[in-house]
Amino acid sequence: MAATLAEGNALTSTEVAAVASVSTRYLSHLIEEHFLPVELYAREGRRWFRPSAAAFAAFDNRVADILTPSARRTIIREMVTRHHAELAESDAWLQWSMPCLENLGIIIDLVKVDMTESFRNVGANMGLLFEARQMVVRDPEILSGTPVIRGTRIAVYDVAASAENGLPLERILKAYSDLTEHQVALARLWVKANPPMGRPKRAVGPADRATVMAKRVVRRRKAA
Numbered sequence: 001m002a003a004t005l006a007e008g009n010a011l012t013s014t015e016v017a018a019v020a021s022v023s024t025r026y027l028s029h030l031i032e033e034h035f036l037p038v039e040l041y042a043r044e045g046r047r048w049f050r051p052s053a054a055a056f057a058a059f060d061n062r063v064a065d066i067l068t069p070s071a072r073r074t075i076i077r078e079m080v081t082r083h084h085a086e087l088a089e090s091d092a093w094l095q096w097s098m099p100c101l102e103n104l105g106i107i108i109d110l111v112k113v114d115m116t117e118s119f120r121n122v123g124a125n126m127g128l129l130f131e132a133r134q135m136v137v138r139d140p141e142i143l144s145g146t147p148v149i150r151g152t153r154i155a156v157y158d159v160a161a162s163a164e165n166g167l168p169l170e171r172i173l174k175a176y177s178d179l180t181e182h183q184v185a186l187a188r189l190w191v192k193a194n195p196p197m198g199r200p201k202r203a204v205g206p207a208d209r210a211t212v213m214a215k216r217v218v219r220r221r222k223a224a
């Protein structure tokens with residue numbers, strides 16, 4: 001299993017949290033409290049996850065206020081036991097976002113549990129994550145290796161910081177005229193999956209010309 005998890009479809013903990021729309025702390029809780037079976041992840045220097053781990057994390061978060069911890073553990077364990085072969089496939093997520101997706105769920109006693117929506121949402125987010133992986137590149141010759149959007153010199157962390165700090169999309173697209181709305185969305189997802197070290201960046205937007213000129217005047221006066 002370890003060799004399989006090291007391939008391109010394996011996810012880091014931050015990637016799982018991003019596509020499942022949960023926090024990394026929530027994911028750690030699921031592991032420490034044994035909600036996620038060990039078949040869904042492995043440790044190789046750092047933890048790697050199967051895509052299905054993200055679907056179960058999303059499901060657990062969705063029903064945490066409805067089902068008891070014991071019931072959630074039982075449901076996830078049974079789902080993995082009964083559908084191990086399908087869930088173990090590294091590219092199974094490609095089918096999750098399909099409109100024709102069959103019901104993904106189990107019946108325990110008289111209770112039917114349907115996880116289709118959780119799997120469908122995670123499958124869609126997985127597609128966006130892999131698209132974001134292709135969009136973001138690191139090149140020592142471009143901004144000293146800072147992650148940038150492919151084909152540009154635009155730092156992906158700057159774009160995401162602008163959006164996360166509430167800068168209007170129109171202003172972001174004006175500041176980065178080479179980008180599309182979809183690329184901004186991918187940048188936000190990529191940064192959630194690859195959070196920067198240290199303090200978060202401030203919002204970045206088009207500079208006001210009057211402000212720039214004022215700063216130049218102040219610098220010249222100090223120099224004099």
